[in-house]
Amino acid sequence: MSEVYGSWWWPYVMILVAGFLATECWRWIGVFASGKLREDSLLFAWVRAVATALIAGIIARLVLFPEGVLGDVPVWLRLAAVASGVVGYKLLNDRLMAGIISAEFVLIGGWAFLI
Amino acid sequence: MTSSDMDIDEGEDPSEFEGGAYWFRQGAKGAFCLPTLILMMAFVGFTSLAREVGLTLTEVLLMSLFMWALPSIVVLTGAMSAGAGLISAAIAVALSAVRLMPMTVALMPVLRDGKRTKTWHMLIVSHFVAVTAWVFAMRNLPSMPRAARLPFFAGFGSTVHFVVLCSTALSYMMLPAVEGPIAAGLVLLTPIYFMFSMYQASRTSGDKAALILGLILGPVFYHFFPGADLLLTGFVGGTVAFVGWLFATRRAEL
Numbered sequence: 490m491s492e493v494y495g496s497w498w499w500p501y502v503m504i505l506v507a508g509f510l511a512t513e514c515w516r517w518i519g520v521f522a523s524g525k526l527r528e529d530s531l532l533f534a535w536v537r538a539v540a541t542a543l544i545a546g547i548i549a550r551l552v553l554f555p556e557g558v559l560g561d562v563p564v565w566l567r568l569a570a571v572a573s574g575v576v577g578y579k580l581l582n583d584r585l586m587a588g589i590i591s592a593e594f595v596l597i598g599g600w601a602f603l604i
Numbered sequence: 605m606t607s608s609d610m611d612i613d614e615g616e617d618p619s620e621f622e623g624g625a626y627w628f629r630q631g632a633k634g635a636f637c638l639p640t641l642i643l644m645m646a647f648v649g650f651t652s653l654a655r656e657v658g659l660t661l662t663e664v665l666l667m668s669l670f671m672w673a674l675p676s677i678v679v680l681t682g683a684m685s686a687g688a689g690l691i692s693a694a695i696a697v698a699l700s701a702v703r704l705m706p707m708t709v710a711l712m713p714v715l716r717d718g719k720r721t722k723t724w725h726m727l728i729v730s731h732f733v734a735v736t737a738w739v740f741a742m743r744n745l746p747s748m749p750r751a752a753r754l755p756f757f758a759g760f761g762s763t764v765h766f767v768v769l770c771s772t773a774l775s776y777m778m779l780p781a782v783e784g785p786i787a788a789g790l791v792l793l794t795p796i797y798f799m800f801s802m803y804q805a806s807r808t809s810g811d812k813a814a815l816i817l818g819l820i821l822g823p824v825f826y827h828f829f830p831g832a833d834l835l836l837t838g839f840v841g842g843t844v845a846f847v848g849w850l851f852a853t854r855r856a857e858l
Contacts, residue, residue, distance in 0.1 A: 500663050500684065507693035508680050509670035512701040516730040519708025520723065528713040528746075535846045537742075537807075538814040540706035542841030544735060544802055545818025546825070546834050547675055547703065551795035553823050556682060557653060558783075559791040567792070574796055585638060588800045593789050600785040 562600050570596035627752040631759025634744070640764050642797045643736050644771040646674055649790030651776040653678070657685035661776050668772055672765060673734045674794060676701045702835055706842075708733050711741055715757055717750040725754060732761025739801040810849025817841035 526533055552567055554560075559567070574592025581587035647668065654664045659681065667677050679700045683693035708730050715726065737760060745753045782790060799819075806812045818841040825833035825840075 500659075501666070503680070503684055503690060503693060504663060504666050504670060507683065507690055507697050508667055508677075511694045511697040512671045512673055512676050512704060513731065515698070515701050515704040516708050516733050517727060519705045519733070520712060520726045520730050522705070523709045523712035523716075526709065526713045531850070533710065533713055534808070534810060534849075535842065536706050537710045538810055538846040538849075539838045539842030540703065540710050541802060541806065541811050541814040542818035542821070542845065543703040543706060543834055543838030544798060545815045545841065546822030546837030547700075548795045548798050548802075549819045549822035550826055550833075551675070551798075552792070554826065555791060556678075557791065558787040562788050570792065571796065571799075574800070578800055583804065585797075585800050585804065589642070589793070589796055592796045593792065596792050597785040597789040600788055604784065 562596065563603075566596065566599045566603070569599065623751060624755040627748075627755035628759035630752075631756035631761075632763040633759075634740075634756070635760050635763035635767065637740075639736050639740060639797070639801065640767060642793060643674075643764065644768055645790060646794045646797070647768055647772045648775045648779065649782070649787065649793065650674060650677060650681075651772055651779070652782045652787055652790070654681055655776065657681060659684070661773065664776055665769060665773060668769055669765075671697075671701075672731060673701060673704060699831065699834065703838065704733055706838065707735075707738050711738060714741065714745050715753050717754065720751075721754060729754060729758050729761060732757065732765065735798050735801070737761050737764060739805040742805045742807075808849060809852070810845050813848055814842050814845035817845050 526536070551559075552571055553564065555567075570592045573595045574588045577591025578584065578588030651664060659667075667680060671677050671680070676697050680693060680697050683696055688696070711733060712726060712730075715721070715729070737757070740760065741757050745757065748756060799815075802815050803812065806815060818837050821841045822833065822837045825836045829836055
């Protein structure tokens, strides 16, 4: 088995099967599942709500249980950064950039201060 | 360039081909915007991680090109650096990519132009479905004529894809390994950007409720049902938000 793992083509098989097929198949299933679904139907509103909640779950996971460098930052500082992002976003009339900059400012500034 | 632009300006119907080419170019122009810049930065954060675990430039570019969904790319990077087997890596990536399915289902009715849209066109443009393009499309496409939507989305998606691939290659080759607070900041960009752009793309109070419920339920389900947490968050959070919205807005009819 170790010969397989070490060979030059192994990463490409991983990328093709575990990468490409494992992600792209969901998009294809989505195309076929959408069938004759209409934009103004209730079913469509439900699917949109499910997709939205799913992405929100990913957002929470990326902030609360990150791997790597962000995981070294204490959880209270990560949450403080997100909270100040929300405050900055609301204060400046729902500006995307205001939210992002205030969150990044608190995280980078706070973490540079702590270490 | 000029003739098809003129047709649109004068309000005449352009031929189908010219109209498509025109909207494709408009989509490509639309790609030079803040979300693309943020996505580029997020990929810079990823190249830093990829170099750390020893992925080559070719591998990084192939992953970006073929997968085009940053959270799933990060999962595969983790699996490859841990020496995981093909099957377990594929399962982990597939679980992280399930969200692409409801996203695609929700986008297709917006993109489709009745019977005139061919399925293989939809299969091709579905490759561009990822949070950035999805949010952009859900916000901007509904106000466009139906015939314009698919070419516009194709132009937008392919341009963003190309620009991000170029910047990823450049940052892999030229930037020194990013460390410390800046690296943490680059990783935080993805969730922060996702959160605000999802909020802006939400059309109804039901969508907003789904976003907030997902943020709360996600960690709870992650704690109690790791592995199935994302699917559960989507179905439970989305359904509760949808039913609540339905009752709030249609009480008279029910």
